[in-house]
Structures are given as structure tokens and as C-alpha cells.
Amino acid sequence: MIPAVTILLVCQLIGETLARGLALPVPGPVLGMALLLAGCLAVPRIAQIVMPTAQGILAHLSLLFVPAGVGVISHLDILGGSGPALFVVLLASTALALVAGVLTFVGVAWLIGNKSDTAQSEPRP
Amino acid sequence: MTPVDLPDIWSYLSREPLLWLTATLAAYLVGDQLSQRAGRNPLVNPVLVAMLLLGGLLWVTGTPYSTYFEGAQFVHFMLGPATVALAIPLYANRAQIKSALLPMIAALVVGSVTAIVSALWIAQALGIDGAVWLSLAPKSTTAPVAIGIAEQLGGLPTLTAALVILTGIIGAVIVTPLMRLMRIRDWRARGFAVGVAAHGIGTARAFQVNQSAGAFAGIGMGLNALLTALIAPYIVSLFLY
Numbered sequence: 001m002i003p004a005v006t007i008l009l010v011c012q013l014i015g016e017t018l019a020r021g022l023a024l025p026v027p028g029p030v031l032g033m034a035l036l037l038a039g040c041l042a043v044p045r046i047a048q049i050v051m052p053t054a055q056g057i058l059a060h061l062s063l064l065f066v067p068a069g070v071g072v073i074s075h076l077d078i079l080g081g082s083g084p085a086l087f088v089v090l091l092a093s094t095a096l097a098l099v100a101g102v103l104t105f106v107g108v109a110w111l112i113g114n115k116s117d118t119a120q121s122e123p124r125p
Numbered sequence: 126m127t128p129v130d131l132p133d134i135w136s137y138l139s140r141e142p143l144l145w146l147t148a149t150l151a152a153y154l155v156g157d158q159l160s161q162r163a164g165r166n167p168l169v170n171p172v173l174v175a176m177l178l179l180g181g182l183l184w185v186t187g188t189p190y191s192t193y194f195e196g197a198q199f200v201h202f203m204l205g206p207a208t209v210a211l212a213i214p215l216y217a218n219r220a221q222i223k224s225a226l227l228p229m230i231a232a233l234v235v236g237s238v239t240a241i242v243s244a245l246w247i248a249q250a251l252g253i254d255g256a257v258w259l260s261l262a263p264k265s266t267t268a269p270v271a272i273g274i275a276e277q278l279g280g281l282p283t284l285t286a287a288l289v290i291l292t293g294i295i296g297a298v299i300v301t302p303l304m305r306l307m308r309i310r311d312w313r314a315r316g317f318a319v320g321v322a323a324h325g326i327g328t329a330r331a332f333q334v335n336q337s338a339g340a341f342a343g344i345g346m347g348l349n350a351l352l353t354a355l356i357a358p359y360i361v362s363l364f365l366y
Contacts, residue, residue: 005206008206008209008210009206011209011212012205012206012208012209015209016205025270025273025351025354025355026270026350026351026354027208027267027269027270027273027350028205029204029205029206029208029209029269030208030267030270030347030350030351032205032208032209033208033209033210033211033212033215033343033347034212034347035209035212036209036210036212036213037212037215037216039212040212040213040216041216041219047213047216047217050210050213051213051217053210054210054212054213054214055213057203057206057207057210058207058210058211058213058214058332058339059332060153060157061207061325061328061329061332062153062156062157062170062171062172062326062329062330062333063149063150063153063157063171063175063200064200064201064203064204064207064325065172065204065290065293065325065326065329066149066152066153066172066175066176066179066197066200067149067193067194067197067198067200067201068201068268068286068290069172069173069175069176069290069294070149070175070176070179070180070183070190070193070197071190071194071286071287071290072176072286072287072290072291073176073177073179073180074180074183074184074190074193075190075283075287076287078281078283078284078287079284079287080257082253082257085248085251085252085253086248086253086257086261086288087291088247088251089244089247089248089251089253089261090244090264090288090291090292090295091295091299092243092247093239093240093243093244093247093261093264093265093292094240094265094292094295094296094299094322094323095299095303096239096240096243097236097237097239097240097243097265097318097321097322098236098296098299098300098303098304098318098319098322098323099303099307100235100236100239101232101233101235101236101239101314101317101318101321101322101345102232102304102307102309102314102315102317102318103307104228104231104232104235104236105225105228105229105231105232105311105313105314105317105318106228106309106311106314107231108227108228108231108232109225109227109228109311109313109314112227112228114224114225114227114228
């Protein structure tokens with residue numbers, strides 16, 4: 001586990017340094033993700049080392065958003081008088097973006113004859 | 126032996142990170158348990174349950190958010206390494222991802238532009254303007270990028286952070302019913318769309334439902350952070366002139 005965490009942190013550190021040093025519009029951790037992917041492609045052993053820890057963290061990805069979520073609950077007043085209107089905007093816009101994105105994906109995949117091999121398993125209701 | 130003084134214990138606990146770190150994990154476990162019992166019903170979102178529980182607890186105990194965050198920051202810090210860790214599902218699903226490059230690029234552009242334009246347009250129609258209106262533009266991207274974009278546009282960073290979190294929760298709650306309504310069975314498409322529209326919280330939901338969906342959500346989130354940073358200022362300027 002310690003080697004895995006070290007690899008994750010080193011990638012993030014390099015990512016943050018690059019993002020700030022070169023003033024890139026991408027956050028450091030996203031660059032770190034690209035870096036780790038490149039690392040795994042170059043040396044598959046890295047993926048083996050990081051895999052169990054990464055899966056453990058990602059299985060509980062939701063947990064990591066709780067502190068920021070509590071911040072929103074505690075500062076609901078910053079939405080001000082436009083709170084309800086903002087909620088309508090977020091709801092409608094997120095639904096539209098989901099529909100537009102998924103239909104485009106499915107449509108283009110169909111056009112180029114690209115089939116998903118995961119499509120069969122519709123989950124529990 | 127001196128009697129133990131309850132206020133003394135409280136003043137110790139409320140100063141140390143231990144209490145709120147523990148409370149954060151416990152609240153999440155409660156949320157996750159409820160979510161599992163509800164058969165991962167999207168309405169019982171673990172983040173939503175945990176934040177309501179903790180928000181109520183802070184309110185009842187009169188604890189300021191800054192005190193809470195002293196403890197919760199250790200959990201919050203893990204967001205960075207977790208983002209890096211998204212490389213692992215990308216790597217594991219690389220063959221599938223390579224074969225779906227074209228649908229991904231198309232869905233990224235359409236999803237990202239729709240997220241920005243529809244937010245700005247609907248807000249304008251509802252009479253929202255000024256700095257609040259500008260803060261809506263990057264709402265679908267991951268928080269650190271969204272805050273950077275909002276600052277650049279003249280929006281309000283704190284409001285942006287709140288809008289980003291709310292967008293993530295809304296996306297995570299509505300994605301499953303919406304996709305079922307549309308009869309979309311392609312996990313790649315479902316995951317990718319929720320990553321683009323609802324960043325990390327949407328990605329967390331995708332991982333709950335399907336590993337493939339999670340992997341595609343992770344790429345959707347990463348690519349949309351980049352694209353929104355590039356196009357949001359341009360789209361905003363189109364609205365203004």
C-alpha cells in the first residue's frame with residue numbers, strides 16, 4: 001500500500017508542479033492522472049502495484065466530496081435570493097448536458113458501427 | 126481524583142481534528158449503508174446523506190465550518206490522489222477506450238457546450254445576471270478548474286464552488302432515472318456523459334453502478350476540465366456581445 005500511495009502522490013506532485021510552473025489550464029491532479037497512465041503503459045508493473053489501492057480509494061470516491069458538500073450546506077446563504085432560480089438552472093442544464101452527451105455518444109458509436117461489449121448487463125431496477 | 130468536566134472534554138474535542146474527521150467517516154458510512162439498503166437508489170446518495178447529517182450536527186452544536194474543516198481536511202486532501210488513481214481504470218479499460226475515441230470526442234464537445242450554453246441561457250431567461258451569472262459557466266467541471274475559470278471570468282469563486290457541488294449531486298441523482306427513461310444501455314455512454322456533466326460526484330455514482338461506466342466517467346471529467354477552461358471564456362463573450 002505504501003508504494004502505491006507514494007506513486008500516486010509523486011504523480012500528483014509532478015502534476016501540480018507542471019500545472020503551476022507552465023500556468024496550464026488543467027489542475028495538477030488531472031495531469032498526474034495522465035502521467036500515471038503513461039507510466040502504466042510504459043511499465044505495466046506500475047499498474048499492478050497501484051491497482052488494489054486505487055480500487056480501494058475509487059470505491060469510496062463519494063466520501064471525498066463530503067467535506068466540500070458540508071461547506072455548501074453551511075453556506076447556503078451565499079446563493080442569496082436567487083437560490084431557487086439557481087437550482088432550476090442547475091437541474092435543467094445538467095439534465096440537458098446528460099441527454100446531449102449520451103445521445104451523441106450512442107449516435108456516433110452507431111454511425112461508425114462501434115458496439116459496446118458491456119451493454120448486455122442492465123442492472124437491478 | 127478530580128471529576129471529569131463535560132465542557133472540558135468538549136472544548137478539547139472541538140479543538141482537535143479527531144472529532145470531525147471521525148464524524149465525517151461515520152456520516153459517510155451511514156450514508157453508504159442507507160444507499161446499499163435502498164438498492165443504490167439514486168435518490169439516497171451517500172454524499173447527500175452525509176452532508177445533511179453533518180450540516181445538521183454543525184448547526185446543532187454551533188460549530189463553525191472552519192472548525193469542522195480542520196478535521197475533514199484529511200478526507201478532502203485525498204481528492205487529489207483519487208484523481209490520479211483514475212488512471213488505473215483508464216489503463217484497465219484502455220482497449221475499450223481506444224475503440225471508442227470518436228464517440229467520446231463528439232460527446233465531449235456536445236456535452237460540454239450544452240452544459241455551458243444551457244446554464245447561461247436559462248439563467249439569463251430567469252433574470253440572473255452579473256457575477257452570479259458568470260459563476261454558472263464552469264459549473265460542470267471539477268471544482269479546482271471551475272474556481273479558476275470563474276475568477277478569470279469575473280465570477281464569485283465561493284459561489285462557483287457551491288454551484289459545482291450542487292451540479293455534481295444533481296447529476297448523480299438524476300443520471301440513472303434519466304438513462305433508464307431513454308433506454309440507454311451502453312455503460313460507456315452513460316458513464317462518459319455523467320463525467321462530462323457532473324464531474325467527480327457523477328463519476329463516484331458511475332463507479333457505484335458499473336466499473337466500465339466509472340472508467341469512462343473519469344475520462345469525461347478530465348477532458349471536460351480541459352475543454353471548459355478553453356471554451357467557457359469564448360462562449361461567455363458570445364453571450365455578452
